[in-house]
Every structure is written in structure tokens, then in C-alpha cells.
Amino acid sequence: MKKSLARYIIIRVLLTIPMVFILLSIVFVVLRVMPGDPVSSMLGGHAPEKVIEQKKEELGLNRSLPVQYVQYLWHVCHLDLGESMVFKEKVTKAISDKLPATIELTFFAMIITLFMGVFLGAYAADKRRTTQDYGIRLYGIVVYCIPVYWMGLMLQLIFGIWLNVLPVAGRVGARIFTSDFEKTGLYVLDTIMAGDFASLGDVLLHLVLPAFTLGIVLSGIFVRLTRANMLDVLKSDYILAAEARGIPHRKIVYKHALKNAFIPVLTMMGLQFALLMAGAVLTETTFSWPGMGRLLLERIYLRDYPTIQGIIIVVALVVALASLVVDVVYAMVDPRVRY
Amino acid sequence: MKYSPAAGMARLISGFTGLGRKYGLEWWILVIGALIILAIVYMAAFPGTIAPFSPYNQDTGPQLAPPSAVHFMGTDNLQRDVWSRIVFGSQTILRVAVLAALVSSIVGITLGLISGFSGGWFDKVLSLIMDSLYSFPGLILAIAFAAMLGPGVINIMLAVAVIYIPTYFRLVRGQTLSIKEDLFVEAAKAIGASRFTILWQYIFPNVIATTAVVFTLNVADAIMTEAALTYLGLGLPPSIVDWGMDLAMGKKFLPSGHWWLITFPGVMISLLALGFTMLGEGLAEILNPRLLER
Numbered sequence: 001m002k003k004s005l006a007r008y009i010i011i012r013v014l015l016t017i018p019m020v021f022i023l024l025s026i027v028f029v030v031l032r033v034m035p036g037d038p039v040s041s042m043l044g045g046h047a048p049e050k051v052i053e054q055k056k057e058e059l060g061l062n063r064s065l066p067v068q069y070v071q072y073l074w075h076v077c078h079l080d081l082g083e084s085m086v087f088k089e090k091v092t093k094a095i096s097d098k099l100p101a102t103i104e105l106t107f108f109a110m111i112i113t114l115f116m117g118v119f120l121g122a123y124a125a126d127k128r129r130t131t132q133d134y135g136i137r138l139y140g141i142v143v144y145c146i147p148v149y150w151m152g153l154m155l156q157l158i159f160g161i162w163l164n165v166l167p168v169a170g171r172v173g174a175r176i177f178t179s180d181f182e183k184t185g186l187y188v189l190d191t192i193m194a195g196d197f198a199s200l201g202d203v204l205l206h207l208v209l210p211a212f213t214l215g216i217v218l219s220g221i222f223v224r225l226t227r228a229n230m231l232d233v234l235k236s237d238y239i240l241a242a243e244a245r246g247i248p249h250r251k252i253v254y255k256h257a258l259k260n261a262f263i264p265v266l267t268m269m270g271l272q273f274a275l276l277m278a279g280a281v282l283t284e285t286t287f288s289w290p291g292m293g294r295l296l297l298e299r300i301y302l303r304d305y306p307t308i309q310g311i312i313i314v315v316a317l318v319v320a321l322a323s324l325v326v327d328v329v330y331a332m333v334d335p336r337v338r339y
Numbered sequence: 340m341k342y343s344p345a346a347g348m349a350r351l352i353s354g355f356t357g358l359g360r361k362y363g364l365e366w367w368i369l370v371i372g373a374l375i376i377l378a379i380v381y382m383a384a385f386p387g388t389i390a391p392f393s394p395y396n397q398d399t400g401p402q403l404a405p406p407s408a409v410h411f412m413g414t415d416n417l418q419r420d421v422w423s424r425i426v427f428g429s430q431t432i433l434r435v436a437v438l439a440a441l442v443s444s445i446v447g448i449t450l451g452l453i454s455g456f457s458g459g460w461f462d463k464v465l466s467l468i469m470d471s472l473y474s475f476p477g478l479i480l481a482i483a484f485a486a487m488l489g490p491g492v493i494n495i496m497l498a499v500a501v502i503y504i505p506t507y508f509r510l511v512r513g514q515t516l517s518i519k520e521d522l523f524v525e526a527a528k529a530i531g532a533s534r535f536t537i538l539w540q541y542i543f544p545n546v547i548a549t550t551a552v553v554f555t556l557n558v559a560d561a562i563m564t565e566a567a568l569t570y571l572g573l574g575l576p577p578s579i580v581d582w583g584m585d586l587a588m589g590k591k592f593l594p595s596g597h598w599w600l601i602t603f604p605g606v607m608i609s610l611l612a613l614g615f616t617m618l619g620e621g622l623a624e625i626l627n628p629r630l631l632e633r
Contacts, residue, residue, distance in 0.1 A: 019474060022467065022472075023472075026472075030484065030487050031483070141617065146605075146609045147570075147605065147609065147612075149586075150601070150608065153586070153590060153601045156593060157593055161596050274475060274476040275476070277479065278476035278478035282478070282567055285571060286590075297571060300573075308483065312479070315479060319474060319476065
């Protein structure tokens with residue numbers, strides 16, 4: 001039993017390698033075909049020919065594409081994502097500086113999404129074909145169609161400008177020095193470990209709007225998924241049996257049925273992680289949140305190939321890891337799942 | 340029987356409500372979605388009939404004026420009429436989203452058919468590539484493509500199209516795999532139909548029906564991706580009127596409380612996406628009666 005689970009995990013890990021490789025190759029080719037190169041955007045359009053050639057030589061850009069490709073792959077295999085072409089810094093450093101901000105944002109957004117989605121979905125299924133059900137289903141559809149950045153702007157307008165109760169940009173206020181507590185880059189964790197509860201309050205306050213923006217927009221999908229699964233579960237015989245035994249209705253719905261309906265929802269969570277990352281890019285731009293999404297956009301304008309490639313790899317890995325974790329949890333919860 | 344417009348209208352309405360009674364809520368979701376789309380398509384087709392100003396006119400009234408009787412969605416920092424820009428902007432987003440969905444459906448369906456039908460290593464490699472693309476956040480990929488291609492309507496359309504190809508590929512390939520085992524395909528082979536005939540006349544018609552719903556939902560998604568790209572400043576030159584770009588422009592005036600610059604373009608993007616989603620949802624539930632039990 002234990003052995004087959006281990007085997008399953010190993011197979012799943014091996015399966016993520018081709019995915020990362022394919023994405024990397026696509027991005028590598030796509031970036032090289034791009035009009036405009038990093039050297040001219042770095043030196044300005046009027047640099048003399050000789051300087052440009054020299055810089056290209058330095059960066060290895062004048063070698064043939066296949067050679068560059070093989071070299072790059074070789075470095076990646078050694079966990080070296082290269083050096084930024086625009087700034088003098090390691091790509092891994094640039095990414096590891098920004099990754100925690102994105103993780104913190106997506107983590108809290110996911111919690112909000114799950115809570116709202118699962119409970120609204122379960123409630124709607126319980127009250128099937130009533131006004132509450134139609135209302136919640138409408139919420140699910142409407143919320144799915146709201147662009148996440150627009151939701152962010154509207155929340156900024158309402159809570160940041162009109163009511164003036166929540167900060168609209170950044171991770172901490174101007175008077176907080178992050179160097180006082182920064183260790184992992186996950187500020188919530190850092191401030192708790194440092195015992196700095198004043199800063200913790202500030203950090204959480206800054207998290208409210210971005211996390212709710214992302215969380216609310218994604219909750220629509222979970223409402224639908226949970227509702228659909230709950231309807232199936234509520235029709236099953238063991239629910240009827242529980243009902244017959246006189247177990248309180250509320251307990252049946254939110255304890256017995258929800259537990260079973262949650263398993264398929266959990267598997268979908270892996271797929272939704274891609275949506276979450278895409279949403280994070282947009283949320284970060286709207287809230288000036290210093291994460292990976294903002295880094296990606298900044299570097300795309302500068303044509304900083306290695307950093308862009310690095311970010312794509314890390315996003316692919318994060319998504320793959322998320323779906324791996326979800327699948328493994330699923331396999332542990334439901335022993336019928338095996339390769 | 341004498342024809343009267345009133346009777347015709349009454350019949351039409353009773354036909355509508357009859358369908359409504361048969362299919363319930365789903366029918367009304369479909370109708371409302373279709374009405375939203377029709378209204379915005381009208382906007383895009385005949386902008387001159389409803390827009391009071393040219394979208395480029397920089398002399399329509401005061402600067403940054405709140406909504407009023409003349410400018411019922413206000414004016415922007417360049418004294419342009421927000422409502423007129425919304426009306427003309429509908430052309431860009433509709434064109435890009437629908438064309439992108441068309442391109443990706445054509446490419447995706449073709450590849451899916453061939454891949455599912457031929458099998459072998461070609462199928463394996465293509466499936467692996469498509470699955471990798473599918474599991475990656477589409478928007479991030481679209482950002483990279485849009486940046487690569489540079490600004491332009493065709494370019495942004497392609498950037499959006501690329502990320503939806505795997506959706507169609509996976510759907511069509513899966514169906515092709517099961518349909519090609521069916522008896523009627525066997526029969527076609529027996530009477531000596533060519534591979535192309537089997538694919539085009541036997542399998543394709545059976546696959547295309549299910550893609551209709553996916554296509555509608557895909558347009559809704561493409562609308563949001565297009566708006567996201569232009570909001571991020573990728574994809575379109577500033578001379579084109581576009582809702583996402585207007586939103587990005589309005590963002591600068593958010594701290595000073597000029598709410599009309601961000602509210603209206605955002606409402607329109609949501610509404611258009613909502614129209615296509617409702618149409619798709621309605622279609623899905625009506626075409627698939629098993630779902631109606633829910």
C-alpha cells in the first residue's frame with residue numbers, strides 16, 4: 001500500500017519534467033524570434049555598431065540559436081538560470097526576492113476562494129431551485145466574468161479612496177521597515193516569528209484588498225463545482241439513510257455530504273492554480289504588489305531574456321508542484337486512485 | 340386568417356415563454372445572454388447612431404467632467420467623451436475576441452482530429468505539447484506572445500488565439516478517439532472510404548456539435564484576456580480605441596476619485612463576457628438535457 005503511493009508520487013514527479021522542458025523550449029524560441037533585442041534596449045538605439053557587437057559577444061547572443069539553447073539547458077539542469085541581461089544580478093536572486101510576495105498573495109486568495117466557494121456552493125445545493133440557489137448561481141457566473149484587475153480597481157476606489165479604510169498599494173506602510181523582521185519574505189510569517197505584532201497588523205491590512213480581489217473572482221468556479229458535486233452526493237443512498245436515522249439535516253449536509261463532495265473539488269484545485277497565477281499577475285499590477293507578475297512585466301519591456309525564461313520556468317514549476325500536491329493528497333484520501 | 344403584427348408578436352412571445360416553460364431558467368439565461376451580445380454587436384456595427392461624439396474628439400466639453408446630461412459617462416483628461424469611446428471601443432474587443440476564438444478553434448479542431456485519428460508518435464508528442472500548454476497559466480503565455488509580436492490588432496488576436504488551441508485540441512482529440520471506434524466508421528472503411536473522407540464526412544460532423552458551447556465560452560474568456568493584455572499596455576497602439584486601454588488610462592485618475600473613467604469600461608468588459616458566458620451556459624444545459632435535472 002505504502003509502496004504504491006510512493007511509486008505514484010515518483011511517476012507524477014517524472015511527468016512534470018517534459019512539461020517544464022516543453023514550456024521552456026517554446027519560450028526560448030519565442031523570445032529569440034522577438035523583434036528588438038536586449039542589447040539595443042540596454043544601450044539605447046544610438047550605440048555604435050562596435051559597442052553593440054562587443055556587448056552581444058559578452059552576453060553570448062552572437063552564437064547560433066541551437067548552441068545558445070543547449071548551453072541554456074545545460075545551465076538549467078544545474079539549477080542555474082543565468083544572469084539578468086539588463087541588471088547585474090542572478091536571475092535566481094531576482095526571482096527568489098519576489099516569489100514570497102506572490103506566494104503570500106495566492107495563499108490567502110486561495111483560502112478566501114475555498115471558503116466562499118465551498119460554503120456558497122454547498123448552501124446552494126442544499127437549497128436547490130430556490131431563490132437563494134438562483135442568487136448564488138448568478139453570483140458564480142457574474143463573478144467569473146469580472147476581470148480581476150477591474151475588481152481590484154473598484155475595491156480600491158470604494159475602500160481605499162471613498163471610505164479610506166484600507167491601503168491600496170504595496171505590502172507594508174511607509175513607516176514600517178521590513179528589514180526589522182524580514183527572513184523568509186513571507187511577511188505574515190516573518191512578523192509573527194519576530195513577535196512584531198504592530199507590523200503584522202499592517203501587513204495583514206495591506207493583504208486584505210489584493211487577497212479578496214483575487215479570492216472573490218476565483219470563487220465563482222468553486223461555487224459551481226461544489227454545487228454540482230453536492231447535488232450528486234445529496235442524491236445518494238447513504239444521505240437518505242442518514243436522513244432516515246434522524247441525524248439533523250444541517251449536520252448531514254455540512255458534515256457528511258460536504259466531505260464527500262469536497263474530494264472532486266480538491267482535484268480541480270490543481271488546475272485552478274494556473275488561473276490563480278494568471279490572476280496574481282493582474283492583481284499585482286493593480287495593487288503595486290512587488291511579486292513575480294510585476295517582475296515579469298518589467299522585464300518583458302526590457303527584453304531581459306534570462307529573467308523572463310526564469311520566471312516562466314518557476315511559474316511552470318509552481319503550477320506543476322501544486323497539481324502534484326493536490327494529486328498526492330487526493331491519492332492519500334481516496335485509495336481508489338492509482339496509476 | 341388575417342395577418343396582424345400584434346398577433347404575430349403575441350405568437351412570438353408565447354413561443355418564447357413556451358420554451359421558457361420547457362427549459363426553465365436555462366432558457367432565460369440563454370435569452371438574456373443573447374440580448375446582451377446583440378446590443379453590443381449593434382454598438383459595434385453602427386456606432387455612429389448612438390455615439391454623440393467621435394472617440395478621438397478632444398473638444399467635447401470640460402476636462403474630467405463627471406457624468407452629466409451631455410456626457411452621460413463623463414469625459415476623460417483629454418476632454419473626450421467616455422460613452423463615445425465605449426461605443427467605438429466595442430469594435431476592437433469584439434473583433435479580437437471572436438477572431439481569436441475562430442482561429443484557435445480552427446487550428447485546435449484540425450490538429451485534434453488528425454492527432455486523434457492517426458495516433459502513433461505524432462499523437463503522443465502533440466498531446467504532450469498541448470497538455471503542457473494547457474496546464475500553464477494562459478495569460479502569462481499570452482503576455483509573452485503579445486510582447487513578442489508587438490502592438491497591433493492582428494498580433495494581439497494571435498497572442499490570444501494561441502493559448503486556447505489546447506482547449507479545442509483536447510476536446511476534439513478525445514472525441515475522435517472514441518468516435519473512430521464506432522460502427523459507422525468501420526462501415527465507411529469497409530466500403531473503401533479514404534482516410535480524408537472518413538475524417539471529414541464521418542468524424543468531423545459528430546465532433547463539431549460539442550465545440551459550439553466551448554466556442555461561446557471561449558469567446559467570453561478571450562474577451563477578458565484581450566482586455567487584460569491591453570490593460571497591461573501590451574498589444575495595441577494608442578491610436579486604437581479599446582476598453583482595456585481606457586481602463587488603464589482611467590487607473591491614473593483613481594486616486595483623485597474620478598470613478599467614471601474606470602467604472603464604465605470595466606462594466607462593459609464584464610457585461611460582454613457575461614453575455615457570452617450566459618449564452619454558452621444556456622446552450623450547454625439545453626443541449627445536454629441530463630444536466631437539466633440539476
